[in-house]
Amino acid sequence: MxxxxxxxxxxxLSLSALKLPAAISAYAFGDYYLVFKNxxxxxxxxxxxxxxxxxxxxxxxxxxxxxxxxxxxxxxxGNFSTSAANITPYLKDAYISFQYAPLHKVTAGIQxxxxxxxxxxxxxxxxxxxxxxxxxxxxSSRDFAIDFNGxxxxxxxxxxxxxxxxxxxxxNETDKYKQVGARLFVNVTPKLLVEVNxxxxxxxxxxxxxxxxxxxxxxxxWGRLGVNYGQETVKEDGKDDVDFGIFSAFAVAKIGxxxxxxxxxxxxxxxxxxxxxxxLPIEKGYKSNLAILGLAWNLHPKFQIMPNxxxxxxxxxxxVKPGSDTYFNVTxxxxx
Numbered sequence: 001m002x003x004x005x006x007x008x009x010x011x012x013l014s015l016s017a018l019k020l021p022a023a024i025s026a027y028a029f030g031d032y033y034l035v036f037k038n039x040x041x042x043x044x045x046x047x048x049x050x051x052x053x054x055x056x057x058x059x060x061x062x063x064x065x066x067x068x069x070x071x072x073x074x075x076x077x078g079n080f081s082t083s084a085a086n087i088t089p090y091l092k093d094a095y096i097s098f099q100y101a102p103l104h105k106v107t108a109g110i111q112x113x114x115x116x117x118x119x120x121x122x123x124x125x126x127x128x129x130x131x132x133x134x135x136x137x138x139x140s141s142r143d144f145a146i147d148f149n150g151x152x153x154x155x156x157x158x159x160x161x162x163x164x165x166x167x168x169x170x171x172n173e174t175d176k177y178k179q180v181g182a183r184l185f186v187n188v189t190p191k192l193l194v195e196v197n198x199x200x201x202x203x204x205x206x207x208x209x210x211x212x213x214x215x216x217x218x219x220x221x222w223g224r225l226g227v228n229y230g231q232e233t234v235k236e237d238g239k240d241d242v243d244f245g246i247f248s249a250f251a252v253a254k255i256g257x258x259x260x261x262x263x264x265x266x267x268x269x270x271x272x273x274x275x276x277x278x279x280l281p282i283e284k285g286y287k288s289n290l291a292i293l294g295l296a297w298n299l300h301p302k303f304q305i306m307p308n309x310x311x312x313x314x315x316x317x318x319x320v321k322p323g324s325d326t327y328f329n330v331t332x333x334x335x336x
Contacts, residue, residue, distance in 0.1 A: 022058065022059065022060040022061070023058075023059050023060075024056070024057065024058050025056075025057050025059075025335070026054070026055060026056045026057065026335065026336050027054075027055055027333070027334065027335040027336070028051060028053060028054040028055070028333075028334060028336070029051075029052055029053055029127035029331065029332060029333040029334075030049065030050050030051035030052045030053075030076075030331070030332060031049070031050060031052065031279075031329040031330060031331045031332070032047070032048070032049050032329065032330045033046075033047060033048065033049075033050065033279075033327060033328070033329045034046075034047040034327070034328045034329070035047065035080075035325075035326075035327055036326040036327065036328055037323075037324065037325060037326045038281075038323075038325045038326075039283075039322040039323035039324070039325060040281075042080075043080045043281070046080060050076055050078060051074075051076055051087065052076050052078060052127075052279065053073060053074065053075060053076070053127075054073070054074035054087075055071055055072070055073055055074075055092065056071065056072045056074075057069065057070070057071040057072075057093070058070045058071075062096075064099075065098055065099040065100070066096065066097070066098055066099075067096070067097050067099075068095070068096045068097075069093050069094070069095055069096075070091070070093060070094050071091070071092040071093035071094075072089055072090075072091065072092065073089070073090055073091075073092035074087050074088070074089050075087065075088050075089070075090065076088075077278065078278040078279035079277045079278055079281070080281065090170060091110065091170060092110070092142065092170065093109075093110055093111060093142070094109050094110045095107050095108060095109025095110060095111045096108060096109060101150070103150045103151045103152075103153075103154070103156070104148070104149070104150030104151075105148075105149060105150060106146065106147065106148050107146070107147040107149070108145075108146050108147075109144065109145075110142055110143070110144050110170055111142065111143070111145060111147060112141070112142065113139055113140060113141055113142060113143055113163075113181075114147075114161050114163050114181045114182070114183040114197050114199065115133050115134075115138075115139045115181070115197060115199065115211065115213070116131045116132075116133055116134055116139075116141070118183070118185055118193075118195055118215075119131050119195065119215050119217075119226070119228060120134070122193060122215075122217045122219075122224070122226060123226060123250060124224075124252065125250075125252070125262055125294075125296075127304075127306075127331060127333040128262060128264075128292065128294055128306060128308060128331060129264070129280070129292060129310070131228070131248070132228060132230070132246050132248040132266055133211075133213070133230060133232075133246070135266075135276060135280070136244075136246060136268070136272065136274060136276060136282070137274040137275070137276060138211065138230075138232050138244065138246075138274070139199075139201075139211065140169035140170075141169075142169055142170050143163075143165035143166060143167060143168065143169060143179065144165060144166045144168065144170075144173065145163045145164060145165030145166065145179075146163070146164050146165070147161060147162070147163040147164075148161070148162045148163075149161035149162070149183075156187065157186060157187050157188075158184075158186055159184070159185050159186070159187070160182070160183065160184055161181075161182065161183040161184075161197075162180075162181070162182050162183075163179075163180070163181045163182070163183075163199075164178065164179070164180055165178065165179045165181075166178060166179070167179035167201045167202070167203075175204075177201075177202040177203060177204060177205075178201075178202060179199055179200070179201040179202070180199060180200050181197065181198065181199030181200075181211075182197065182198065182199070183195065183196070183197035184196055184197070185197075191218055191219055191220055192216075192217070192218050193215070193216070193217040193218075193219075194214075194215070194216050194217075195214065195215045195216075195217075196212075196213070196214045196215075197212075197213060198210070198211050198212035198213065199211050203234075206236055206237040206238070207234065207235070207236040207237075208234070208235050208236075209232055209233070209234045209235075210232065210233045210234075210235070211230065211231070211232045211233075212230060212231060213228065213229065213230025213231070214228070214229055214230070215227070215228045221254070222253060222254055223251065223252045223253040223254050223260070224251075224252050225249075225250070225251050225252075226248075226249065226250050226251075227248075227249045228247070228248040228249070229245070229246070229247050229248075230245070230246060231243060231244065231245040231246075231269075232244045232273075234273070242273055243270050244268070244269075244270045244271075244272070244273050245268070245269030245270050246266065246267070246268050246269065247266065247267045247268075247269065248264070248265070248266045248267075249264070249265055250262070250263065250264040250265075251263050251264075258297060258298045258299070259295065259296065259297055259298070260295075260296040260298070261294070261295055261296075262292070262293070262294040262295070262296060262306075262308070263292065263293055263294075264290075264291070264292040265289070265290070265291050265292075266288075266289065266290040267287075267288075267289050267290075268287050268288050268289075269287070270287065271284070271285050271286050271287055271317060272284040272285065272286060272287070272288055280310060280312070280327065281312075281325070282312055283314065283322050285317060286314040286315060286316075286317050286321065286322065287314065287315040287317070288312060288313070288314050288315075289312070289313045289314075289315075290310065290311070290312055291310070291311045292308060292309070292310050292311075293308060293309050294306050294307065294308030294309075294331070295307055295308070302334055302335040302336070303332075303333070303334045303335075304332070304333045304334070305330065305331070305332050306329075306330070306331040306332070306333070307328075307329070307330050307331075308328075308329050308330075308331060309326065309327070309328055309329075310326070310327045310329070311324065311325070311326050311327075312324060312325040312326075313325075
Protein backbone atom coordinates (compact mmCIF):
# COMPACT_ATOMS: atom_id res chain seq x y z
CA MET A 1 0.00 0.00 0.00
CA UNK A 2 2.82 2.43 0.83
CA UNK A 3 4.43 1.77 -2.55
CA UNK A 4 1.12 2.46 -4.34
CA UNK A 5 0.67 5.76 -2.50
CA UNK A 6 4.25 6.78 -3.27
CA UNK A 7 3.77 6.03 -6.97
CA UNK A 8 0.51 8.02 -7.04
CA UNK A 9 2.14 11.03 -5.38
CA UNK A 10 5.13 10.86 -7.76
CA UNK A 11 2.74 10.68 -10.71
CA UNK A 12 0.88 13.77 -9.49
CA LEU A 13 4.14 15.67 -9.06
CA SER A 14 5.29 14.63 -12.53
CA LEU A 15 2.00 15.78 -14.06
CA SER A 16 2.28 19.12 -12.31
CA ALA A 17 5.68 19.60 -13.93
CA LEU A 18 4.15 19.37 -17.41
CA LYS A 19 3.11 22.51 -19.27
CA LEU A 20 -0.59 21.89 -18.62
CA PRO A 21 -2.89 24.31 -16.76
CA ALA A 22 -2.99 22.10 -13.68
CA ALA A 23 -2.98 22.37 -9.92
CA ILE A 24 -2.37 20.19 -6.89
CA SER A 25 -4.11 21.11 -3.65
CA ALA A 26 -4.55 19.42 -0.30
CA TYR A 27 -6.31 19.89 3.00
CA ALA A 28 -6.88 17.96 6.21
CA PHE A 29 -8.94 18.11 9.39
CA GLY A 30 -9.28 16.32 12.70
CA ASP A 31 -10.02 16.82 16.39
CA TYR A 32 -9.01 16.51 19.94
CA TYR A 33 -12.19 14.95 21.28
CA LEU A 34 -13.57 14.43 24.77
CA VAL A 35 -16.74 12.43 25.43
CA PHE A 36 -18.31 14.33 28.32
CA LYS A 37 -21.26 11.97 28.56
CA ASN A 38 -22.45 8.96 26.60
CA UNK A 39 -25.26 6.45 27.01
CA UNK A 40 -22.72 3.69 26.31
CA UNK A 41 -20.45 3.04 29.28
CA UNK A 42 -17.51 1.95 27.09
CA UNK A 43 -17.48 5.33 25.31
CA UNK A 44 -18.21 7.58 28.30
CA UNK A 45 -15.12 9.61 29.23
CA UNK A 46 -13.07 8.56 26.22
CA UNK A 47 -10.76 11.21 24.75
CA UNK A 48 -7.91 11.53 22.30
CA UNK A 49 -6.65 12.92 19.01
CA UNK A 50 -7.61 11.77 15.55
CA UNK A 51 -7.02 12.91 12.01
CA UNK A 52 -10.38 12.42 10.36
CA UNK A 53 -9.60 13.19 6.72
CA UNK A 54 -6.75 14.14 4.39
CA UNK A 55 -7.48 15.05 0.75
CA UNK A 56 -4.99 15.42 -2.09
CA UNK A 57 -6.47 16.74 -5.33
CA UNK A 58 -5.09 17.05 -8.86
CA UNK A 59 -7.04 19.17 -11.34
CA UNK A 60 -6.17 19.80 -14.97
CA UNK A 61 -7.55 21.92 -17.80
CA UNK A 62 -6.91 19.54 -20.67
CA UNK A 63 -8.31 22.14 -23.07
CA UNK A 64 -10.67 25.10 -22.98
CA UNK A 65 -13.62 22.70 -22.84
CA UNK A 66 -12.15 19.59 -21.21
CA UNK A 67 -11.34 19.43 -17.49
CA UNK A 68 -10.35 16.51 -15.30
CA UNK A 69 -10.03 15.87 -11.60
CA UNK A 70 -8.61 13.11 -9.37
CA UNK A 71 -8.77 13.19 -5.57
CA UNK A 72 -7.32 10.82 -2.99
CA UNK A 73 -8.96 10.61 0.42
CA UNK A 74 -7.19 9.26 3.49
CA UNK A 75 -9.99 8.12 5.75
CA UNK A 76 -9.75 7.49 9.48
CA UNK A 77 -12.30 5.34 11.31
CA GLY A 78 -14.02 7.08 14.19
CA ASN A 79 -16.27 4.45 15.75
CA PHE A 80 -14.69 4.61 19.24
CA SER A 81 -13.63 0.98 18.82
CA THR A 82 -11.30 -0.63 21.34
CA SER A 83 -9.12 -1.88 18.47
CA ALA A 84 -7.02 0.67 16.59
CA ALA A 85 -7.11 0.91 12.80
CA ASN A 86 -4.79 2.47 10.24
CA ILE A 87 -5.84 5.42 8.09
CA THR A 88 -7.17 4.02 4.80
CA PRO A 89 -6.59 5.65 1.38
CA TYR A 90 -9.06 5.41 -1.47
CA LEU A 91 -10.10 7.25 -4.62
CA LYS A 92 -12.65 9.96 -3.77
CA ASP A 93 -13.05 11.69 -7.16
CA ALA A 94 -12.07 10.70 -10.68
CA TYR A 95 -13.95 12.44 -13.47
CA ILE A 96 -13.71 14.33 -16.72
CA SER A 97 -16.06 17.11 -17.83
CA PHE A 98 -16.81 18.51 -21.28
CA GLN A 99 -18.38 21.91 -21.85
CA TYR A 100 -20.39 21.19 -25.00
CA ALA A 101 -22.16 24.58 -24.97
CA PRO A 102 -21.35 27.94 -23.31
CA LEU A 103 -23.69 27.31 -20.36
CA HIS A 104 -23.84 23.51 -20.33
CA LYS A 105 -21.46 20.65 -19.59
CA VAL A 106 -21.44 16.90 -19.10
CA THR A 107 -19.34 15.13 -16.44
CA ALA A 108 -18.55 11.41 -16.27
CA GLY A 109 -16.85 9.50 -13.46
CA ILE A 110 -16.79 9.42 -9.65
CA GLN A 111 -18.25 12.78 -8.60
CA UNK A 112 -20.45 14.66 -6.12
CA UNK A 113 -23.95 13.45 -5.42
CA UNK A 114 -26.64 15.95 -6.37
CA UNK A 115 -28.17 15.51 -2.91
CA UNK A 116 -25.78 17.92 -1.20
CA UNK A 117 -22.96 19.21 -3.38
CA UNK A 118 -24.33 22.77 -3.41
CA UNK A 119 -25.68 22.64 0.13
CA UNK A 120 -22.36 21.52 1.63
CA UNK A 121 -20.52 24.30 -0.22
CA UNK A 122 -22.92 26.96 1.08
CA UNK A 123 -22.72 25.53 4.62
CA UNK A 124 -18.92 25.76 4.50
CA UNK A 125 -18.20 23.67 7.60
CA UNK A 126 -17.85 20.08 6.42
CA UNK A 127 -14.86 19.77 8.79
CA UNK A 128 -17.17 20.57 11.69
CA UNK A 129 -19.84 18.07 10.64
CA UNK A 130 -21.40 16.54 7.53
CA UNK A 131 -24.64 17.88 6.06
CA UNK A 132 -27.77 16.00 7.10
CA UNK A 133 -28.30 13.34 4.40
CA UNK A 134 -24.58 12.55 4.47
CA UNK A 135 -24.40 12.40 8.27
CA UNK A 136 -27.44 10.14 8.65
CA UNK A 137 -26.27 7.81 5.86
CA UNK A 138 -29.26 8.40 3.58
CA UNK A 139 -27.09 8.96 0.50
CA SER A 140 -23.41 8.52 -0.32
CA SER A 141 -21.43 11.69 -0.98
CA ARG A 142 -20.19 10.26 -4.30
CA ASP A 143 -21.35 8.09 -7.17
CA PHE A 144 -19.96 6.86 -10.47
CA ALA A 145 -22.32 8.75 -12.71
CA ILE A 146 -23.00 10.76 -15.84
CA ASP A 147 -24.10 14.27 -14.99
CA PHE A 148 -25.58 17.00 -17.22
CA ASN A 149 -25.65 20.44 -15.65
CA GLY A 150 -25.74 24.10 -16.57
CA UNK A 151 -27.76 27.29 -16.55
CA UNK A 152 -30.89 28.39 -18.39
CA UNK A 153 -29.81 32.03 -18.61
CA UNK A 154 -26.59 34.00 -19.12
CA UNK A 155 -26.76 35.48 -15.62
CA UNK A 156 -26.79 31.89 -14.25
CA UNK A 157 -29.79 32.65 -12.13
CA UNK A 158 -31.67 29.46 -13.03
CA UNK A 159 -29.53 26.31 -12.91
CA UNK A 160 -30.10 22.59 -13.32
CA UNK A 161 -28.46 19.21 -12.91
CA UNK A 162 -29.53 15.73 -14.06
CA UNK A 163 -27.55 12.67 -12.97
CA UNK A 164 -27.63 8.96 -13.84
CA UNK A 165 -25.45 6.78 -11.62
CA UNK A 166 -24.64 3.34 -10.26
CA UNK A 167 -25.95 4.04 -6.74
CA UNK A 168 -22.82 2.36 -5.39
CA UNK A 169 -20.82 5.30 -4.02
CA UNK A 170 -17.10 4.93 -4.70
CA UNK A 171 -17.39 1.17 -5.03
CA ASN A 172 -17.47 -0.88 -8.23
CA GLU A 173 -20.85 -1.70 -9.72
CA THR A 174 -22.07 -5.25 -9.04
CA ASP A 175 -25.73 -5.18 -10.10
CA LYS A 176 -28.23 -3.71 -12.57
CA TYR A 177 -29.91 -1.29 -10.16
CA LYS A 178 -29.32 2.43 -10.69
CA GLN A 179 -30.14 5.94 -9.48
CA VAL A 180 -31.63 8.89 -11.39
CA GLY A 181 -31.60 12.33 -9.78
CA ALA A 182 -32.30 15.95 -10.64
CA ARG A 183 -31.57 19.33 -9.10
CA LEU A 184 -32.87 22.85 -9.72
CA PHE A 185 -31.38 25.84 -7.93
CA VAL A 186 -32.10 29.52 -8.30
CA ASN A 187 -29.83 32.40 -7.35
CA VAL A 188 -32.78 34.65 -6.56
CA THR A 189 -30.34 37.43 -5.68
CA PRO A 190 -26.56 37.35 -5.11
CA LYS A 191 -27.45 36.80 -1.43
CA LEU A 192 -30.34 34.31 -1.67
CA LEU A 193 -30.17 30.71 -2.92
CA VAL A 194 -33.15 28.35 -3.27
CA GLU A 195 -32.70 24.69 -4.26
CA VAL A 196 -34.86 21.61 -4.70
CA ASN A 197 -33.46 18.20 -5.58
CA UNK A 198 -34.45 14.56 -5.49
CA UNK A 199 -33.77 11.13 -6.87
CA UNK A 200 -35.16 7.66 -7.40
CA UNK A 201 -32.75 4.90 -6.35
CA UNK A 202 -33.48 1.27 -7.12
CA UNK A 203 -31.93 -0.73 -4.28
CA UNK A 204 -33.04 -4.20 -5.48
CA UNK A 205 -35.72 -5.89 -7.53
CA UNK A 206 -38.23 -5.34 -4.74
CA UNK A 207 -36.92 -2.20 -2.99
CA UNK A 208 -36.78 1.43 -4.15
CA UNK A 209 -35.77 4.61 -2.32
CA UNK A 210 -37.30 8.00 -3.16
CA UNK A 211 -35.66 11.19 -1.91
CA UNK A 212 -36.74 14.83 -2.08
CA UNK A 213 -35.41 17.91 -0.30
CA UNK A 214 -35.47 21.68 -0.32
CA UNK A 215 -32.87 24.22 0.83
CA UNK A 216 -32.93 27.99 1.33
CA UNK A 217 -29.70 29.86 2.05
CA UNK A 218 -29.07 33.54 2.71
CA UNK A 219 -25.67 35.22 3.02
CA UNK A 220 -24.45 38.75 3.69
CA UNK A 221 -21.35 40.48 5.05
CA TRP A 222 -22.33 39.42 8.60
CA GLY A 223 -22.47 35.70 7.75
CA ARG A 224 -25.03 33.24 6.42
CA LEU A 225 -28.14 31.22 7.29
CA GLY A 226 -29.43 27.94 5.89
CA VAL A 227 -32.59 25.88 6.31
CA ASN A 228 -32.86 22.37 4.89
CA TYR A 229 -35.71 19.84 4.95
CA GLY A 230 -35.84 16.50 3.20
CA GLN A 231 -37.48 13.11 3.26
CA GLU A 232 -36.62 9.63 2.11
CA THR A 233 -39.36 7.07 1.47
CA VAL A 234 -38.36 3.44 1.02
CA LYS A 235 -40.87 1.16 -0.69
CA GLU A 236 -40.38 -2.60 -0.53
CA ASP A 237 -42.70 -5.31 -1.80
CA GLY A 238 -44.64 -6.95 1.00
CA LYS A 239 -43.64 -4.36 3.62
CA ASP A 240 -44.96 -1.02 4.87
CA ASP A 241 -43.30 2.09 3.49
CA VAL A 242 -40.50 3.49 5.67
CA ASP A 243 -40.30 7.29 5.88
CA PHE A 244 -37.43 9.33 7.24
CA GLY A 245 -37.84 13.09 7.39
CA ILE A 246 -35.12 15.38 8.69
CA PHE A 247 -34.90 19.12 9.35
CA SER A 248 -31.60 20.97 9.62
CA ALA A 249 -30.82 24.66 10.16
CA PHE A 250 -27.53 26.49 10.65
CA ALA A 251 -26.23 30.00 11.22
CA VAL A 252 -22.72 31.38 10.77
CA ALA A 253 -21.96 34.83 12.18
CA LYS A 254 -18.72 36.75 11.67
CA ILE A 255 -17.19 38.19 14.84
CA GLY A 256 -14.37 40.46 13.78
CA UNK A 257 -11.80 39.58 11.14
CA UNK A 258 -10.68 36.17 12.42
CA UNK A 259 -13.63 34.73 14.36
CA UNK A 260 -16.89 33.09 13.33
CA UNK A 261 -19.62 31.63 15.53
CA UNK A 262 -21.45 28.57 14.20
CA UNK A 263 -24.72 27.08 15.41
CA UNK A 264 -26.63 24.14 13.96
CA UNK A 265 -29.72 22.15 14.90
CA UNK A 266 -30.97 18.89 13.32
CA UNK A 267 -34.28 17.24 14.18
CA UNK A 268 -35.49 13.93 12.75
CA UNK A 269 -39.23 13.76 12.13
CA UNK A 270 -39.12 9.95 12.00
CA UNK A 271 -36.97 7.32 13.75
CA UNK A 272 -33.45 6.97 12.40
CA UNK A 273 -33.44 4.06 9.90
CA UNK A 274 -29.65 3.76 9.55
CA UNK A 275 -28.05 5.43 12.55
CA UNK A 276 -24.56 6.89 12.55
CA UNK A 277 -21.43 5.25 13.90
CA UNK A 278 -18.37 7.36 13.11
CA UNK A 279 -17.16 10.27 15.30
CA LEU A 280 -20.72 11.10 16.39
CA PRO A 281 -22.59 7.86 17.21
CA ILE A 282 -26.36 8.11 16.80
CA GLU A 283 -28.63 5.14 17.52
CA LYS A 284 -31.07 3.95 14.86
CA GLY A 285 -34.69 3.28 15.72
CA TYR A 286 -35.30 6.59 17.53
CA LYS A 287 -36.15 10.16 16.66
CA SER A 288 -33.07 12.24 17.42
CA ASN A 289 -32.01 15.84 17.95
CA LEU A 290 -28.53 17.21 17.32
CA ALA A 291 -27.29 20.61 18.52
CA ILE A 292 -23.85 22.00 17.59
CA LEU A 293 -22.20 25.16 18.85
CA GLY A 294 -18.72 26.23 17.73
CA LEU A 295 -16.32 29.14 17.57
CA ALA A 296 -14.00 29.19 14.55
CA TRP A 297 -10.68 30.99 14.97
CA ASN A 298 -8.91 31.67 11.67
CA LEU A 299 -5.29 31.98 12.73
CA HIS A 300 -4.34 32.08 9.04
CA PRO A 301 -6.37 31.92 5.79
CA LYS A 302 -5.25 28.27 5.56
CA PHE A 303 -5.39 27.26 9.21
CA GLN A 304 -8.39 27.20 11.55
CA ILE A 305 -8.94 25.98 15.11
CA MET A 306 -12.51 25.46 16.26
CA PRO A 307 -13.62 24.49 19.77
CA ASN A 308 -17.15 23.07 19.61
CA UNK A 309 -19.78 21.13 21.51
CA UNK A 310 -22.11 18.51 20.00
CA UNK A 311 -25.16 17.24 21.89
CA UNK A 312 -27.38 14.32 20.84
CA UNK A 313 -30.72 13.50 22.44
CA UNK A 314 -33.49 11.01 21.66
CA UNK A 315 -37.24 10.66 21.90
CA UNK A 316 -38.84 7.62 23.46
CA UNK A 317 -39.84 4.72 21.21
CA UNK A 318 -41.96 1.88 22.62
CA UNK A 319 -41.02 2.82 26.16
CA VAL A 320 -37.26 2.88 25.47
CA LYS A 321 -35.03 5.94 25.12
CA PRO A 322 -31.20 6.07 25.12
CA GLY A 323 -29.58 8.68 27.33
CA SER A 324 -28.28 11.92 25.83
CA ASP A 325 -24.66 12.34 24.66
CA THR A 326 -22.32 15.34 24.88
CA TYR A 327 -19.01 15.71 23.03
CA PHE A 328 -16.42 18.47 23.29
CA ASN A 329 -14.02 18.84 20.36
CA VAL A 330 -11.20 21.12 19.35
CA THR A 331 -11.37 20.77 15.58
CA UNK A 332 -8.44 21.79 13.38
CA UNK A 333 -8.49 22.42 9.65
CA UNK A 334 -5.58 23.32 7.40
CA UNK A 335 -4.67 23.57 3.73
CA UNK A 336 -1.23 22.77 2.35
